[in-house]
Structures are given as structure tokens and as C-alpha cells.
Amino acid sequence: MNITINKERLLHDLNAVSRIGLGDHGSVTRLVFSIKELRSRQLLIHLMTQAGLKVHIDRIGNIFGRWNGGNPKAPAVLAGSHLDTVVQGGKFDGPVGVIGALEAVRSLKENKLPLACPLEVVCFVGEESSRFGFSTLGSSLVAGVVHIKDLANAVDAHGTKLEDILSSMGIYRDNLASLKRAAASVKAYLELHIEQGPILEAKNKRIGIVTSIAAPTRFKVVYTGQADHSGTTPMEMRKDALVAAAHLITYIEEASSEYSQMDKGRVVGTVGAMKIEPGVINAVPGKAELSVDIRSISAGAKERVARLVMDRAQEIAHLREIAVEILPIRDETPVPLDEGLLPLIKEICEEKGIAYEVMPSGAGHDAMQMAKITRAGMIFVPSKRGISHNPMEWTDPEDICLGAQILLETIVRVANEKT
Numbered sequence: 001m002n003i004t005i006n007k008e009r010l011l012h013d014l015n016a017v018s019r020i021g022l023g024d025h026g027s028v029t030r031l032v033f034s035i036k037e038l039r040s041r042q043l044l045i046h047l048m049t050q051a052g053l054k055v056h057i058d059r060i061g062n063i064f065g066r067w068n069g070g071n072p073k074a075p076a077v078l079a080g081s082h083l084d085t086v087v088q089g090g091k092f093d094g095p096v097g098v099i100g101a102l103e104a105v106r107s108l109k110e111n112k113l114p115l116a117c118p119l120e121v122v123c124f125v126g127e128e129s130s131r132f133g134f135s136t137l138g139s140s141l142v143a144g145v146v147h148i149k150d151l152a153n154a155v156d157a158h159g160t161k162l163e164d165i166l167s168s169m170g171i172y173r174d175n176l177a178s179l180k181r182a183a184a185s186v187k188a189y190l191e192l193h194i195e196q197g198p199i200l201e202a203k204n205k206r207i208g209i210v211t212s213i214a215a216p217t218r219f220k221v222v223y224t225g226q227a228d229h230s231g232t233t234p235m236e237m238r239k240d241a242l243v244a245a246a247h248l249i250t251y252i253e254e255a256s257s258e259y260s261q262m263d264k265g266r267v268v269g270t271v272g273a274m275k276i277e278p279g280v281i282n283a284v285p286g287k288a289e290l291s292v293d294i295r296s297i298s299a300g301a302k303e304r305v306a307r308l309v310m311d312r313a314q315e316i317a318h319l320r321e322i323a324v325e326i327l328p329i330r331d332e333t334p335v336p337l338d339e340g341l342l343p344l345i346k347e348i349c350e351e352k353g354i355a356y357e358v359m360p361s362g363a364g365h366d367a368m369q370m371a372k373i374t375r376a377g378m379i380f381v382p383s384k385r386g387i388s389h390n391p392m393e394w395t396d397p398e399d400i401c402l403g404a405q406i407l408l409e410t411i412v413r414v415a416n417e418k419t
């Protein structure tokens with residue numbers, strides 16, 4: 001392949017995106033549907049237009065920038081990721097895949113490389129679950145896998161319901177499937193992403209080729225005890241919801257650890273958010289709401305741990321004579337990626353003499369939804385010390401550029417593959 005990406009332009013545009021939502025200590029915050037996130041999408045539309053791509057935006061705001069290539073009627077190869085972030089996240093989780101895909105397609109278009117099908121650069125809305133507990137929102141709608149029951153408990157910290165936001169965009173209970181992309185119009189989906197884990201760095205590999213993506217089971221546990229005066233209520237007369245929650249949190253760590261070895265399913269369990277009421281120093285907590293996130297590459301192991309946690313949540317409530325409610329958010333199955341794309345990416349790395357690792361992904365990605373309607377493949381680049389969802393998230397610019405180059409070459413081979 002003698003077409004190379006423009007490294008300077010890629011890093012310049014990546015930097016421009018990361019300045020939107022920049023906060024303390026180099027952190028980046030672009031929560032889904034916030035002004036900052038909208039601005040990052042506007043910038044992308046601008047960059048796509050500048051590159052001469054035909055821009056299509058669907059009702060939720062997913063952006064598709066299309067270059068027709070040789071045969072506009074053929075199913076397109078899609079490549080992209082997301083621009084929304086967690087709260088105080090890093091610069092690379094998501095944008096590397098969107099801007100990397102933009103750079104790859106721009107370079108191919110500039111070089112007028114004849115391709116057998118169109119290419120589309122994609123930016124999916126709301127990949128991160130930080131606001132509503134609901135992940136891969138835009139790609140789930142494109143894959144047609146959003147169900148009414150998934151929306152029931154998707155509420156942000158201020159009480160805004162995801163369902164209300166969707167309604168304001170013309171997406172209602174009875175037309176949730178209307179954003180679904182016809183599978184026949186897509187040839188494959190490719191996503192470049194930072195690894196967000198320590199494996200590539202530890203093994204001194206520059207590229208990861210992803211086999212499967214771990215899926216989460218997510219739910220809220222709400223303990224309701226009784227708010228009381230912290231000075232006058234004797235210990236034996238309290239109904240402290242937060243102490244109940246604390247016992248459950250410790251148990252989640254214990255149960256997940258038991259299944260954390262690779263051969264047991266690599267289960268991870270986290271309580272990353274909690275709401276306490278009344279939440280003041282001089283009152284016994286009357287209500288505690290925990291957000292539980294359990295993930296694994298094994299559906300069976302994940303289900304076992306989720307069941308153990310739910311049973312223990314009930315037991316704790318029973319023992320402490322308080323009420324408990326378990327509110328499901330989303331229960332997903334781990335997703336294998338396409339077995340045909342993997343050897344193709346391997347081959348590209350081998351031809352270039354690049355050390356690669358074939359590995360599963362512990363983090364969620366839009367590719368897990370796109371895999372439900374098309375062949376999906378993912379390319380990872382190393383994360384310094386494995387840190388992500390943190391302002392210290394870092395990937396060597398040379399590795400980002402290499403990832404984008406591998407993406408470009410993968411796009412070309414997939415586009416020209418006979419099916």
C-alpha cells in the first residue's frame with residue numbers, strides 16, 4: 001500500500017477535538033447531549049464537509065460522512081467510534097477512532113484510490129454510559145437493538161429521563177427501530193480505539209486485534225431505610241440504608257474476584273455511582289441508590305455473579321429490615337467479532353513487521369452493537385500504563401498514526417474483498 005495517512009493533519013484534528021470540554025489537569029468532559037458534546041459533533045461535520053464527504057445525520061445525531069468511491073450502489077464499509085466522554089476523561093477514548101477513520105478516508109479520497117464500494121466515517125452518539133447508565137446508545141439504535149424495557153431506568157443524576165430526550169428528537173416507544181440501518185447497506189464496520197488496558201504496553205506490542213467484547217449487566221439497587229437524627233437515634237434502632245449499601249459493595253468485590261481469573265470468565269464488578277438521601281452529616285441515611293456494573297467475556301460467569309449480587313442485596317435488606325428494589329438497566333451478551341476480519345488485519349501487521357496481540361476487549365464499544373448487523377472488527381493501540389477514563393489517559397502519537405494507517409489498509413482490503 002503506497003497511500004499513507006497525513007499524520008500531522010490527524011494529530012491536529014485530534015487535538016482540536018480534545019480542546020472541546022477541556023477541564024482541570026487536562027481532563028476532557030463531553031457528556032452525551034451536553035453543549036460540549038454537540039460542539040464536538042459540529043466540528044466533525046465541518047471537517048467532513050471540508051473533506052468533501054456527503055454528510056448524513058440521523059435523528060439521534062449519529063453522523064455519517066460518505067465517500068462513494070467507485071460503486072455507489074454497493075454496501076458501504078463503515079469506520080468510526082464516538083466523541084462523547086465520561087466525566088473528567090481523557091482525550092483519546094473515542095476520538096482516535098472517529099478522527100482516525102476520517103483521516104483514513106480523506107487520504108484514500110485525495111489519492112483517488114479506486115474502491116469497489118463506498119466508505120462512511122461514523123460518529124455514534126452516546127457510547128459512554130456515564131450520564132444515563134445506558135451505553136452505545138447511537139450504535140444500538142442503528143443496530144435496532146434498543147428495547148422499551150432498556151429505557152425504563154435510564155435517568156441521569158438530575159432526574160432527566162433518556163426516554164424524554166429521545167422523544168424530543170422524534171424517537172418514541174413505537175418507532176425505536178426506525179433508526180435501524182439496513183444490514184444490506186453495510187459491508188463491514190471497523191473501529192480503531194485505544195486499548196484502555198495494560199496488555200499491549202506490557203507485551204511491547206503496537207497493535208491489538210480484538211476477538212470479542214465483554215458485555216455488561218447493569219442495574220440499580222435502591223435501599224430504603226429511615227432517615228433519622230444522627231445524634232439521637234441509638235445504633236440498634238437505626239435503619240441505615242448506606243450501611244446496607246456498603247455491605248453490598250464489599251460483596252460485589254468479593255463475588256467478582258472469585259470469577260476474575262481468565263479461565264473463570266474474567267468477571268469485573270463495580271459500583272461507580274451512588275446517591276444518598278438526605279446526604280447530610282447529621283442524618284442517618286434513609287436512602288441509598290447504587291449503580292452496579294458487572295462485565296465478563298463469559299455470559300455464564302456474568303449471569304452467575306449478577307445473580308449472586310442480586311440475592312445478596314435481598315438478604316442484606318431482609319437482615320437489616322429495610323426495603324430494597326432492584327431496577328434493571330441493561331443486560332447484554334458478550335459479542336464475538338468477525339472471524340474473517342481478524343486474519344486480514346493480522347496479515348497487514350505481518351506484512352509491515354508490526355508486533356500485534358490478538359486479544360479480547362474488557363471495555364464496551366460501538367462495534368459490539370454493529371456486530372449485530374454486519375461483520376465488525378476492531379484495532380487497538382496501546383494505552384500508557386493501561387490508564388483510561390481518566391485525564392492521564394495517553395497513547396503515543398506515533399501509535400495513533402500507526403493505528404490509523406492499519407485502519408486505512410484494512411478499509412481498502414475489506415472494500416475490495418469479493419463477497
Ligand code: GLV
Nearest residue numbers: 128129363364365
Ligand atoms: C466504555 O467506555 C465502557 O464503559 O466500556
Ligand code: MN
Nearest residue numbers: 086093128389
Ligand atoms: Mn469509554
Ligand code: MN
Nearest residue numbers: 093094127365
Ligand atoms: Mn470508547
